[in-house]
Amino acid sequence: MAQTPQAKHRKDYKQPSHTITDIELTFDLHDTATTVTAVSYVKQLGNETTLNLDGEGLKLEAVKVDGADWHEYTELDAGLEIRDLPAECELTIVTLINPEANTALEGLYKSGGAFCTQCEAEGFRRITYYLDRPDVLAKYTTTVIADKQQYPFLLSNGNRIEEGMTDNGRHWVKWQDPHPKPSYLFALVAGDFDVRRDEYQTQSGRKVALEIFVDKGNLDRANHAMVSLINAMKWDEERFDLEYDLDIYMVVAVDFFNMGAMENKGLNVFNSKYVLANNQTATDTDYLGIESVIGHEYFHNWTGNRVTCRDWFQLSLKEGLTVFRDQEFSSDLGSRAVNRINNVRIIRGPQFAEDASPMSHPIRPEQVIEMNNFYTVTVYEKGSEVIRMMHTLLGEEGFQKGMKLYFERHDGTAATCEDFVSAMEDASGIDLKQFRLWYSQSGTPTVTVSSDYDAQAKTYALTVEQVTEPTQDQKEKQPLHIPFDIELYEKDGKVIELQCNGKPVHHVLDVKEAKQTFVFENVAEQPIPSLLREFSAPVKLVYDYQDDELTFLMVHSRNEFARWDAGQMLLAKYIRSNVEQVQNGKAVELPEAVIDAFRGVLLSDELEPAFIAEMLSLPNHNEVSGWYKTVDVDAIATVLKAIKQQLADNLADEFGATYHTLKQTEYTIEHAAIGKRALRNVCLSYLALTDQGEALVKAQYDSANNMTDTMAAMSAANSAQLACRASIMEDYSNKWKHDGLVMDKWFILQGTNPASDALANIKATMNHEAFSLKNPNRTRSLVGSFFANNAVNFHAKSGEGYRFAGEILRELNSSNPQVASRLIDPLLKFRRYDEERQALIKKELETLKGLDNLANDLYEKVTKALEG
Numbered sequence: 001m002a003q004t005p006q007a008k009h010r011k012d013y014k015q016p017s018h019t020i021t022d023i024e025l026t027f028d029l030h031d032t033a034t035t036v037t038a039v040s041y042v043k044q045l046g047n048e049t050t051l052n053l054d055g056e057g058l059k060l061e062a063v064k065v066d067g068a069d070w071h072e073y074t075e076l077d078a079g080l081e082i083r084d085l086p087a088e089c090e091l092t093i094v095t096l097i098n099p100e101a102n103t104a105l106e107g108l109y110k111s112g113g114a115f116c117t118q119c120e121a122e123g124f125r126r127i128t129y130y131l132d133r134p135d136v137l138a139k140y141t142t143t144v145i146a147d148k149q150q151y152p153f154l155l156s157n158g159n160r161i162e163e164g165m166t167d168n169g170r171h172w173v174k175w176q177d178p179h180p181k182p183s184y185l186f187a188l189v190a191g192d193f194d195v196r197r198d199e200y201q202t203q204s205g206r207k208v209a210l211e212i213f214v215d216k217g218n219l220d221r222a223n224h225a226m227v228s229l230i231n232a233m234k235w236d237e238e239r240f241d242l243e244y245d246l247d248i249y250m251v252v253a254v255d256f257f258n259m260g261a262m263e264n265k266g267l268n269v270f271n272s273k274y275v276l277a278n279n280q281t282a283t284d285t286d287y288l289g290i291e292s293v294i295g296h297e298y299f300h301n302w303t304g305n306r307v308t309c310r311d312w313f314q315l316s317l318k319e320g321l322t323v324f325r326d327q328e329f330s331s332d333l334g335s336r337a338v339n340r341i342n343n344v345r346i347i348r349g350p351q352f353a354e355d356a357s358p359m360s361h362p363i364r365p366e367q368v369i370e371m372n373n374f375y376t377v378t379v380y381e382k383g384s385e386v387i388r389m390m391h392t393l394l395g396e397e398g399f400q401k402g403m404k405l406y407f408e409r410h411d412g413t414a415a416t417c418e419d420f421v422s423a424m425e426d427a428s429g430i431d432l433k434q435f436r437l438w439y440s441q442s443g444t445p446t447v448t449v450s451s452d453y454d455a456q457a458k459t460y461a462l463t464v465e466q467v468t469e470p471t472q473d474q475k476e477k478q479p480l481h482i483p484f485d486i487e488l489y490e491k492d493g494k495v496i497e498l499q500c501n502g503k504p505v506h507h508v509l510d511v512k513e514a515k516q517t518f519v520f521e522n523v524a525e526q527p528i529p530s531l532l533r534e535f536s537a538p539v540k541l542v543y544d545y546q547d548d549e550l551t552f553l554m555v556h557s558r559n560e561f562a563r564w565d566a567g568q569m570l571l572a573k574y575i576r577s578n579v580e581q582v583q584n585g586k587a588v589e590l591p592e593a594v595i596d597a598f599r600g601v602l603l604s605d606e607l608e609p610a611f612i613a614e615m616l617s618l619p620n621h622n623e624v625s626g627w628y629k630t631v632d633v634d635a636i637a638t639v640l641k642a643i644k645q646q647l648a649d650n651l652a653d654e655f656g657a658t659y660h661t662l663k664q665t666e667y668t669i670e671h672a673a674i675g676k677r678a679l680r681n682v683c684l685s686y687l688a689l690t691d692q693g694e695a696l697v698k699a700q701y702d703s704a705n706n707m708t709d710t711m712a713a714m715s716a717a718n719s720a721q722l723a724c725r726a727s728i729m730e731d732y733s734n735k736w737k738h739d740g741l742v743m744d745k746w747f748i749l750q751g752t753n754p755a756s757d758a759l760a761n762i763k764a765t766m767n768h769e770a771f772s773l774k775n776p777n778r779t780r781s782l783v784g785s786f787f788a789n790n791a792v793n794f795h796a797k798s799g800e801g802y803r804f805a806g807e808i809l810r811e812l813n814s815s816n817p818q819v820a821s822r823l824i825d826p827l828l829k830f831r832r833y834d835e836e837r838q839a840l841i842k843k844e845l846e847t848l849k850g851l852d853n854l855a856n857d858l859y860e861k862v863t864k865a866l867e868g
């Protein structure tokens with residue numbers, strides 16, 4: 001390690017010394033040597049006459065001020081210092097970059113045959129020297145020059161204003177973006193594509209050209225993205241009164257991309273995974289993912305682009321809010337309960353795990369070494385939960401008033417999380433002083449509830465205690481303002497009106513103290529409480545429910561989410577007790593009453609199939625691991641497997657009947673059809689464990705007319721290790737080996753293969769013609785899924801899983817540190833395992849730490865983990 005990377009702190013924010021009001025960029029595109037000419041209009045803001053620009057991996061060709069060569073500059077390690085600048089000037093900088101050698105996929109790089117850019121968070125500095133920070137907003141004019149035959153489409157932000165030819169077959173296009181923006185929203189794409197075109201008319205009558213660019217031959221996979229885009233534009237007008245603000249909206253799908261997608265102004269760049277779909281190549285989950293990500297990037301146009309972030313510590317300002325908006329979009333278009341369940345699973349699984357890891361941080365982090373490490377489930381998903389809590393406290397109307405005020409105050413500027421909360425507070429008159437702690441405090445609060453019914457006084461007291469355990473980043477914790485949504489039921493299912501001190505009270509209680517008691521009056525009988533309804537705050541709930549109370553809530557809760565949650569709590573009870581049983585050498589046992597409760601759910605003709613499917617899905621190994629200080633990998637796996645087997649054995653007839661009734665002949669992506677397939681395929685996953693398994697799974701694979709059913713069969717064969725697995729896998733690979741994106745599903749099954757020789761197969765699969773460690777999607781599918789979702793094999797006592805991880809991470813550290821840094825997460829939690837495993841993992845972390853080219857991304861995580 002040449003130099004120890006330094007952390008930046010939120011409290012050190014300073015306004016920039018200069019701003020840039022306009023920039024004219026010219027790209028002369030060549031694979032290995034692209035010349036970038038940047039002409040910036042620079043204005044000094046204070047007394048400082050030295051301008052420090054950011055830059056990385058650039059070859060500097062020229063510096064000019066107001067047209068004349070300038071010599072008062074020094075090239076620094078990661079920037080350019082320019083001295084004695086006039087208070088206002090035109091600064092020209094010419095740099096040379098090599099897009100083909102750019103395997104990190106930040107800045108300008110080649111994806112397949114196309115040029116594309118990724119600038120968030122700090123990628124623009126790999127294109128030219130610049131004030132690469134989100135509070136410098138400039139108007140961009142961009143000219144792109146490239147060979148016309150190879151790159152017929154030359155794209156950038158805003159509107160196309162001019163085009164022409166130059167010498168030897170090269171052409172150029174000039175784009176102008178009228179909206180001032182920070183550098184991270186800049187984008188350029190050059191390539192040859194098929195284009196799916198449509199048009200949208202906004203509520204005020206503006207016509208917007210919609211263009212989706214996909215690799216040649218993929219036009220039949222672009223329809224769903226277009227439909228989703230139009231739905232998103234309409235939804236944002238209806239629900240948020242927000243309209244699009246340019247004449248053109250472009251989406252480009254690329255195969256090499258580090259994340260999901262990027263909201264560049266007027267020119268979104270997408271991981272092709274979130275664009276391409278038809279019923280032969282994509283599952284229902286893929287379709288829903290596309291709808292959600294297309295929505296997410298579109299919604300950023302207001303929450304992110306029109307109002308951007310002052311500094312990167314404020315990332316949740318745009319991401320938490322935009323995730324909230326995309327979740328609402330999906331919920332308004334589809335099933336609200338199913339969406340809520342899946343969002344809550346992410347919080348209870350990966351987010352709680354992150355809170356408990358060496359990387360714990362508040363949704364607004366205090367210190368950062370590598371910004372790319374903070375695009376996390378905490379900033380995104382917990383960030384969204386924090387917005388959702390404000391929505392719960394203010395109600396839809398109050399929340400929309402707050403949004404309106406937020407845009408009135410901050411449109412066209414770079415704002416902070418504090419600005420957002422103030423707008424919500426000022427618009428509603430609701431005090432959010434204590435609530436602000438959600439932005440600065442990390443960790444997961446545990447809310448422990450006890451109840452006391454006084455039959456004589458007819459009062460029911462709920463005592464609510466909150467404790468947030470210290471986290472690695474922050475020792476002291478304070479009580480938070482927790483919106484705690486409850487309902488009380490009588491035995492016959494009747495809802496009890498909530499009354500305190502003679503007055504009706506709202507079902508969302510304001511929990512603000514470390515310990516607080518709520519006494520409800522006129523409660524005629526011992527009630528059954530439904531607690532933390534809708535998961536009204538991202539906390540762990542502890543309440544000593546009896547089995548019959550949970551089975552009651554599974555049936556009688558008025559709210560579907562609460563029913564599901566009761567089912568999960570019932571399962572959790574028996575997963576916990578059975579883990580103990582297994583640890584004591586005893587067999588796994590599931591009481592008859594529990595099985596009956598799930599039979600009731602399965603046979604219900606009043607519940608929607610999509611919802612029943614969720615009720616019947618067990619928590620996964622990662623979520624269960626999160627319940628323990630020390631994780632017993634094998635005991636958890638044994639219990640989850642045995643519980644599933646017992647449900648399968650006891651409910652085989654019911655699963656079989658449901659499976660057969662839900663058969664659909666035609667494939668549509670309507671929500672009702674998706675729900676039926678989901679339940680049918682959950683049934684198949686159970687039936688795979690019975691003696692009908694082989695026949696049913698094989699038959700489904702052979703007769704499926706859509707990828708959802710194909711994958712469900714493959715996945716069932718994989719999890720249940722059926723004999724037909726091998727031939728099915730081979731058939732699929734023969735069919736799809738030329739299509740990396742479709743092969744990703746197959747790579748995931750290899751990565752999560754429960755067989756004890758899985759790792760040997762994975763290593764062999766790395767030679768598959770569709771695999772490449774240079775492609776993030778392939779890497780995440782095969783290798784990433786092994787690290788994160790194959791607990792038993794990854795954590796094998798031999799240490800072979802960890803050694804493999806070490807090798808892969810060392811290679812990715814050099815080629816693509818951002819991907820390496822996502823894959824390493826499971827290793828960071830090494831203190832949660834037994835001593836032998838700890839030692840084995842630690843060794844790999846230490847080897848990484850010793851690398852002399854260790855990237856900041858891994859440095860930050862590895863040092864935190866070893867410190868912990």
Ligand code: TRP
Binds near residue numbers: 297372
């Ligand atoms: N802003 C993007 C989003 O949430 C995230 C993103 C895309 C990103 N690509 C990235 C973040 C690369 C960091 C690096 O939609």
Ligand code: ZN
Binds near residue numbers: 296300318319322
């Ligand atoms: Zn986003």
